[in-house]
Amino acid sequence: MLIRSWDRGAEPEWRRWLAAGRDFGLLAANGGPGRGPVLVPTHFLLDADQGEIVLHLATPNPFWAAVRADPEVTLAVTDDYAFAPGHWRGDPGTPTSYYASVQFSCTAETVEDPAGKAEILNRQLAHFQPETPQTRVVPGGEPFGRLLPGIRGLRLTVREVRAKFKYDDKKPVELQYALAGLVAGRGRGLDAGVSAQLRRRAALRGGPPATDGGGCPAG
Template identity: 45%
Template sequence: MLIHPWDAGDDERSVAYLKDNQFGHLIAAGRGRDLPVVVPTQFLLRDERTIWLHLARPNPIWPAIEENPKVLLSVAGPWTYVPGKWRAESGADPSLGVPTTYYSSVQLVCHAEIVTDPEGKLEILRAQLADQEPGHGDPARMPRLLAGLLGLRLAVEEIRGKFKYDGHKDAGLRERVAAELAARGGPGDEAALRHLA
């Protein structure tokens, strides 16, 4: 993804964003394929450099990961459209303002390790459940569930963060856009306001 200097998020900001947004698209290129395999999935950020998740055994991503264990996990959102008239330079014709979309996105380049042993899969499931649904029953008591899935451990090799909120524009323009977002109150506007503040 294109990351301008004014949009770039450092690792700390990017990891904080991931902690609040643990759903993304896992992308495996495999080898010699016409298209990569893209799988929407919940994941668990274990620490700054480790991600755990599980997927069903019939998932088409497994052969692609076996061919090439380098994968990309992409997380994006929330987003909001910013009309051009809001971004027009002060004193300029509003119809000449350039529209844009505000959003956050973090991409993680990872090395994937497929987890097939029951204890390894249980460790991943227990950790995910403890994070998302504390107090849920022990997955060890659900043998059909355990047999029907495989686990993944992703070792993060590179973090690419982008926080596109007009960081290169002057404070006056950003304040005008913030006022318009607050008045509109649409999906994604509140998140954008937090970034503009």
């Protein structure tokens, strides 16, 4: 992922962006000689302070063979994306894509033991299903303990984070706000989130205060 100086995402920015409910990404492992990468769409749980990501996958998933061969993996999260027509953007009138993306380069550790798998599942349940605190996984216990052989846990140690917020920060602030209005007026797909990001990034550059509406306030 190419990151220019003007669209680099700082750590407080990407942390807030992810914390606003963005906990589903694309996990990639090397597929070995003559094969493409193994890609797995998955929910995950990030502990940014500890530099750790945990998740689980079904035991038959082809990801496991790939990660045994090479434990270096990438997890990517992309959202708030839209196409920007060239005639909206001023000279030279070239179209572009707006998007936010955070990519984690990680070292993967497979978790096989029942207690370790249950610990990961319970952390995920507490995050994704907090309304049922009584629902917990106990090895050997009902109703989920007997299902543990059907999954493996995955613990990712984060080595590098690369974040990009591509919203025309190289353009004048006034044009960036105008683009936000044009995208909002179009009103399709993820345009509302993209418009909010354009306003937020413009505000960070010295424009009027703005809030992106998605848990990522200006500043």
